[in-house]
Amino acid sequence: MKKTRFVILGLLQEExxxxxxxxxxxxxxxxxxxxxxxxxxxxxxxxxxxxxxxxQIPSGAGPKAKVEKIKYRITPEGNRVFKQWMExxxxxxxxxxxxxxxxxxxxxxxxxxxxxxxxxxKEQADQKxxxxxxxxxxxxxxxxxxxxxxxxxKVLGLGLRxxxxxxxxxxxxLEELK
Amino acid sequence: MKKTRFVILGLLQEExxxxxxxxxxxxxxxxxxxxxxxxxxxxxxxxxxxxxxxxQIPSGAGPKAKVEKIKYRITPEGNRVFKQWMExxxxxxxxxxxxxxxxxxxxxxxxxxxxxxxxxxKEQADQKxxxxxxxxxxxxxxxxxxxxxxxxxKVLGLGLRxxxxxxxxxxxxLEELK
DNA sequence: TGATTCATGTAACTCGTTACATGATTAG
DNA sequence: CTAATCATGTAACGAGTTACATGAATCA
Numbered sequence: 094m095k096k097t098r099f100v101i102l103g104l105l106q107e108e109x110x111x112x113x114x115x116x117x118x119x120x121x122x123x124x125x126x127x128x129x130x131x132x133x134x135x136x137x138x139x140x141x142x143x144x145x146x147x148x149q150i151p152s153g154a155g156p157k158a159k160v161e162k163i164k165y166r167i168t169p170e171g172n173r174v175f176k177q178w179m180e181x182x183x184x185x186x187x188x189x190x191x192x193x194x195x196x197x198x199x200x201x202x203x204x205x206x207x208x209x210x211x212x213x214x215k216e217q218a219d220q221k222x223x224x225x226x227x228x229x230x231x232x233x234x235x236x237x238x239x240x241x242x243x244x245x246x247k248v249l250g251l252g253l254r255x256x257x258x259x260x261x262x263x264x265x266x267l268e269e270l271k
Numbered sequence: 272m273k274k275t276r277f278v279i280l281g282l283l284q285e286e287x288x289x290x291x292x293x294x295x296x297x298x299x300x301x302x303x304x305x306x307x308x309x310x311x312x313x314x315x316x317x318x319x320x321x322x323x324x325x326x327q328i329p330s331g332a333g334p335k336a337k338v339e340k341i342k343y344r345i346t347p348e349g350n351r352v353f354k355q356w357m358e359x360x361x362x363x364x365x366x367x368x369x370x371x372x373x374x375x376x377x378x379x380x381x382x383x384x385x386x387x388x389x390x391x392x393k394e395q396a397d398q399k400x401x402x403x404x405x406x407x408x409x410x411x412x413x414x415x416x417x418x419x420x421x422x423x424x425k426v427l428g429l430g431l432r433x434x435x436x437x438x439x440x441x442x443x444x445l446e447e448l449k
Numbered sequence: 450t451g452a453t454t455c456a457t458g459t460a461a462c463t464c465g466t467t468a469c470a471t472g473a474t475t476a477g
Numbered sequence: 478c479t480a481a482t483c484a485t486g487t488a489a490c491g492a493g494t495t496a497c498a499t500g501a502a503t504c505a
Contacts (some may be wrong), residue, residue, distance in 0.1 A: 251440050255433065
């Protein structure tokens with residue numbers, strides 16, 4: 094089942110957002126367990142509005158403003174649908190890592206390519222560690238702003254530890270290839 | 272880009288397999304970083320055969336055998352295509368965890384539901400730990416049978432540590448909810 | 450002034466799952 | 478004897494990405 098609508102609804106629980114902003118938040122904060130493309134987000138926003146689960150809020154901008162930045166707000170009906178989903182059973186995760194697949198298949202013969210892939214993988218993991226650490230600290234500062242910051246921190250903490258694990262493991266693998 | 276063919280080709284590097292066997296191996300050994308459905312595997316086997324990347328091997332069974340268990344073997348051309356993919360750049364991972372999404376959105380109000388989701392998540396992680404441990408030991412015994420067993424062990428080791436991390440994290444989260 | 454980011458959206462396409470259909474074999 | 482597992486396959490559907498189109502705002 095398509096879950097795009099629930100990510101949108103979930104983010105709108107916290108604050109009013111535009112499609113572009115939604116995408117950015119998913120990219121940064123949710124990157125280790127979720128992703129969405131514009132091709133999913135914008136059409137879904139339209140559908141949600143038609144169904145009355147969200148509504149467009151008037152951009153306070155006067156007639157001078159040429160850019161139409163469209164923000165959305167969740168409706169009581171949207172809240173209801175969201176809560177219902179929160180209670181429901183979870184479908185099993187989908188996950189695909191081309192890198193791990195290659196590692197699984199690798200042999201002594203192609204250790205040079207694998208070294209290259211490993212270095213890139215480690216690089217990405219390290220970048221994530223840095224990004225999450227930054228965001229973690231930023232969020233930890235104003236922990237009481239929204240009532241679910243504590244949970245976001247927890248999930249982010251898991252992402253941090255996972256990225257760290259990936260980095261360490263890559264390091265070990267590279268060590269052995271020497 | 273569709274990668275089903277490379278999983279198939281990769282597994283056939285090691286030994287001749289049927290579609291059903293391929294699915295089973297992916298389910299068990301690759302579960303933490305890959306998945307495929309029959310709807311992908313069987314049609315892909317057909318295409319690969321047409322393109323000459325794999326070939327059907329004669330089932331030694333005599334005329335008595337009523338079940339047609341079809342095993343496939345990789346061809347030199349299939350090997351070439353596989354090696355080419357191994358060298359190529361990796362696309363970014365796809366990952367979606369409905370559970371983590373819900374955790375991210377959870378607040379104090381729905382801690383009961385979250386507890387339920389957490390317990391299930393931990394249960395699954397623990398099962399994976401057990402499964403990987405079993406398979407790890409089994410594989411470690413006959414490490415020299417195939418020349419890439421060492422790599423499989425490494426990848427499996429990462430899966431084990433990841434599942435352990437998930438289990439520990441769940442435990443901590445449940446502890447805090449008390 | 451030119452590149453990058455902000456910002457919204459659509460159309461075409463590909464990927465991937467699910468449900469269905471069918472039947473043999475094996476384990477309890 | 479019956480339920481589960483083995484085994485192969487297809488059709489329909491739904492999910493998700495990519496490429497395209499367009500243009501304003503910002504930064505160097």
